[in-house]
Structures are given as structure tokens and as C-alpha cells.
Amino acid sequence: AQKITQTQPGMFVQEKEAVTLDCTYDTSDQSYGLFWYKQPSSGEMIFLIYQGSYDEQNATEGRYSLNFQKARKSANLVISASQLGDSAMYFCAMREDSVGFKTIFGAGTRLFVKA
């Protein structure tokens, strides 16, 4: 079974608009962490935002926010005021405390920001 599912292979958004990238996860752990990374064409994975399973507030980092719905096991990334430089691959990832050494990534969503 897929641990991390990203159902949107590609997304388009108009510059300055907001966009939501979907992520659902599967775990039986009570303690886990959820991450979003950005990967530009250069290849380097850039950490964007983190949400702990026990965090009651949704995480925010600048223009990035994570819409965490624990009961639904979803961790969607919201990018506000999209910029041309946001065009990249975006990966949702999870680390379970029971297997703390391993980060599991989804297949990614390619975001295209249109001018």
C-alpha cells in the first residue's frame, strides 16, 4: 500500500493566485512527521514546511501553509500568492517514529506558474 499519495501529477496556477497541492498518507503510528519539499530543475530538494502529528495548529512558513487534517490523513500544501519561481516539483514526505531513520516520499506534483 502506498504510504504517501499525491494524486495530482501536474498543476497550473496563475501568478499571484493561491494553489493547493494534495497529499494523503497512511500510517498506524501515533507519532509521525509530515514534510513538504520543493525540487527545482537543478535537482536539490529544498525543505519547505513540517507538521508533527501532535501539533494542533497547522504549520505555516511564509507563503506556505500545511492544511493538516489528521482524521482524513491528509496534509495538503497551500502556496499563497504564487510566483514564477514556484514552478518546480513538490514532494510530500512522512517519517514515522517507529521507523525514525526512513523518510517516505510521494511521487510528486509538478507545479507550473503562469505569468
Place this chain on the structure above:
Amino acid sequence: ETGVTQSPTHLIKTRGQQVTLRCSSQSGHNTVSWYQQALGQGPQFIFQYYREEENGRGNFPPRFSGLQFPNYSSELNVNALELNDSALYLCASSLGGTADYEQYFGPGTRLTVT
């Protein structure tokens, strides 16, 4: 810039050969993880080293092996290369610990096996 460096940037090898990829961790980080990212896919965890010991391994055969040195730099070795080993290899360093630690990724080494 994260401070994690990888070498070489690109590499072309022939099937059956062996390859060594190198990673220099961010200063102060004692944990390094290696990932394989095939074209169009998300990274797949290969293994992790913590203070020079293998700390966990993903679903990769034994011909994928690694080392971590006292300065916490690391190597990934792949023997008997196969065509489907062609991928971007990423290393990530961190302080380790629980599920909330942040990993800092290097720029990757793109390996092509012909």
C-alpha cells in the same frame, strides 16, 4: 545553500562496473541518508548512517553499500551496475533523533548506466 555537497555532479558508467559517490555533510550533522530518485519519481530511501554505523536500510540489494567517516562525510558504493541504477542519487544530512528532524539535501549526483 545548505552546506551539503556531493561529488561528482554527473557520472556515466557501463553496466557491470562499480561506482562510488561522495557526500559531505552539513557542519555538525552526525547522520546521513542516501536516496535514489529515478526519473519522474520521488526519492527512495537507500540507507542511513549514524555515527559511522548503518542505522537503517530500505529495500535495496546488498550491492548498494555505504560508509560514514569520522568527519561524518559519507560514500555510497554500488557494485555490478545495472541499467535501472540510472538515477539521481541524493544524500541528506541531519542531526538525527525523532521524526521531526529536518534533513538538508545535497544537489545530487546524476548517474547514467549504459
